[in-house]
Amino acid sequence: MANDYIVKDIALADYGRKELDIAETEMPGLMALREEYGESKPLKGSRIVGSLHMTIQTAVLIETLVALGADVRWASCNIFSTQDHAAAAIAASGVPVFAIKGQSLVEHWDYLDKSFMFEEGPNLILDDGGDATLYILLGARVEQGEDELIAIPKSEEEEAIFAQIKKRMAANPGWFTKMRSQIVGVSEETTTGVHRLYDLKKRGQLPFPAINVNDSVTKSKFDNKYGCKESLVDGIRRATDTMMAGKVAVVMGYGDVGKGSAASLRGAGARVKVTEVDPICALQAAMDGFEVVLLEDVVADADIFITTTGNKDVIRIEHMREMKDMAIVGNIGHFDNEIQVAALKNHKWTNIKEQVDMIEMPSGNRLILLSEGRLLNLGNATGHPSFVMSASFTNQVLAQMELWMRGDNYENDVYILPKHLDEKVARLHLAKIGVKLTKLDAEQAAYIGVAPEGPFKPEHYRY
Ligand code: NAI
Numbered sequence: 001m002a003n004d005y006i007v008k009d010i011a012l013a014d015y016g017r018k019e020l021d022i023a024e025t026e027m028p029g030l031m032a033l034r035e036e037y038g039e040s041k042p043l044k045g046s047r048i049v050g051s052l053h054m055t056i057q058t059a060v061l062i063e064t065l066v067a068l069g070a071d072v073r074w075a076s077c078n079i080f081s082t083q084d085h086a087a088a089a090i091a092a093s094g095v096p097v098f099a100i101k102g103q104s105l106v107e108h109w110d111y112l113d114k115s116f117m118f119e120e121g122p123n124l125i126l127d128d129g130g131d132a133t134l135y136i137l138l139g140a141r142v143e144q145g146e147d148e149l150i151a152i153p154k155s156e157e158e159e160a161i162f163a164q165i166k167k168r169m170a171a172n173p174g175w176f177t178k179m180r181s182q183i184v185g186v187s188e189e190t191t192t193g194v195h196r197l198y199d200l201k202k203r204g205q206l207p208f209p210a211i212n213v214n215d216s217v218t219k220s221k222f223d224n225k226y227g228c229k230e231s232l233v234d235g236i237r238r239a240t241d242t243m244m245a246g247k248v249a250v251v252m253g254y255g256d257v258g259k260g261s262a263a264s265l266r267g268a269g270a271r272v273k274v275t276e277v278d279p280i281c282a283l284q285a286a287m288d289g290f291e292v293v294l295l296e297d298v299v300a301d302a303d304i305f306i307t308t309t310g311n312k313d314v315i316r317i318e319h320m321r322e323m324k325d326m327a328i329v330g331n332i333g334h335f336d337n338e339i340q341v342a343a344l345k346n347h348k349w350t351n352i353k354e355q356v357d358m359i360e361m362p363s364g365n366r367l368i369l370l371s372e373g374r375l376l377n378l379g380n381a382t383g384h385p386s387f388v389m390s391a392s393f394t395n396q397v398l399a400q401m402e403l404w405m406r407g408d409n410y411e412n413d414v415y416i417l418p419k420h421l422d423e424k425v426a427r428l429h430l431a432k433i434g435v436k437l438t439k440l441d442a443e444q445a446a447y448i449g450v451a452p453e454g455p456f457k458p459e460h461y462r463y
Pocket of ligand 1: 190192223252258278308310
């Protein structure tokens with residue numbers, strides 16, 4: 001089909017291609033998979049719907065899936081995260097992509113719907129945050145009348161998804177149920193999407209196998225941590241140009257993203273405080289040298305507030321009312337409900353530039369809100385650097401291959417890739433940064449009870 005894409009400006013394709021070429025030099029894992037499987041094309045016959053931030057790094061992922069034989073259609077999983085030149089380069093290469101930075105919520109679900117429109121429908125989902133999976137499963141349940149109550153929208157977001165579901169149901173009765181039965185599996189990129197999958201499994205509503213890519217060690221302990229370490233401060237700087245050294249920053253949550261975020265702010269010279277609900281993570285934060293506090297106790301004095309919890313209502317309206325003039329408020333977790341942005345809607349908003357707003361509180365104090373509370377490293381900057389995304393996306397490709405080639409071996413459950421593949425992903429990234437790996441001799445290997453070529457750790461090891 002001619003022009004089977006929606007992008008901001010197809011003329012940006014050349015610029016996108018140049019950055020893509022550079023990104024390839026920083027993504028050794030993906031390039032190694034192209035080398036290893038480019039000829040045998042193990043993904044031949046697969047039709048993959050991708051719902052993941054349409055960035056330059058994702059473009060290298062898409063082209064790797066295509067090099068391995070897949071048919072691909074793509075949408076972004078966030079309204080602000082698309083890099084328009086990356087989307088243009090992918091569209092120009094002939095892969096249908098539907099993503100514009102700053103698209104509306106209605107467009108978000110429309111574009112996701114369009115990414116499902118393979119002639120014969122897709123057979124695999126590559127998801128980030130679970131929207132593509134949600135669209136099909138929710139649609140099928142509404143179609144089957146399995147739960148009428150779920151069809152009552154409770155937010156602007158839900159209104160948009162239900163409107164899109166109704167549109168598709170009217171155009172193609174039975175479509176969602178058909179899609180639900182022909183998808184052979186999903187691989188999920190992020191913590192929040194993985195929570196959704198385990199929840200579906202618990203409720204007996206997971207209709208196909210799922211691979212939890214997030215919990216590969218080479219994903220969550222690298223992308224979530226070292227990725228945010230680079231991209232959090234990048235986002236704050238591009239949005240505000242504020243001096244960070246000496247400022248007081250509060251990071252809410254000290255999981256993998258929180259650890260990277262706190263390190264990012266500390267690296268920029270901020271004085272960082274942490275809030276946590278989990279005693280283990282709170283103790284980790286304290287022993288990493290951060291003061292662990294209650295938000296209520298520091299909210300009036302801090303300069304920068306960042307949520308990293310994947311939880312909702314973490315910064316509430318009563319907190320924002322207490323904040324000092326020109327406090328910066330942002331979120332780096334997957335969804336925008338960590339900050340009660342809806343409660344600010346009737347205040348005075350002044351748009352400073354794209355994805356940066358100044359909001360006047362009743363006291364007269366102003367807040368700088370980044371990306372309307374959506375993940376700021378992708379909204380205000382360009383997300384994580386290519387090198388760390390190479391590790392994440394190498395896991396994604398391996399997961400798609402596993403589902404496509406050996407999906408029959410799996411139950412409708414959530415799986416993690418085996419450790420030897422996790423180690424393989426890490427191994428593929430060593431040479432690029434000059435890491436020399438010590439070899440175990442046979443005696444040493446026997447002494448610690450592993451094979452000389454690995455896996456080197458038992459399943460219960462936590463890194
Ligand atoms: P995690 O589960 O490792 O960490 C979240 C932490 O927040 C936990 O330690 C939890 O105890 C804590 N927490 C929960 N409720 C809290 C509350 N009310 N106050 C303070 N702390 C609270 O999850 P992870 O991997 O760190 O991911 C966090 C979020 O970031 C998820 O939504 C994930 O999808 C997203 N993510 C975003 C990325 C980005 O580039 N922006 C990259 C990777 C993940």
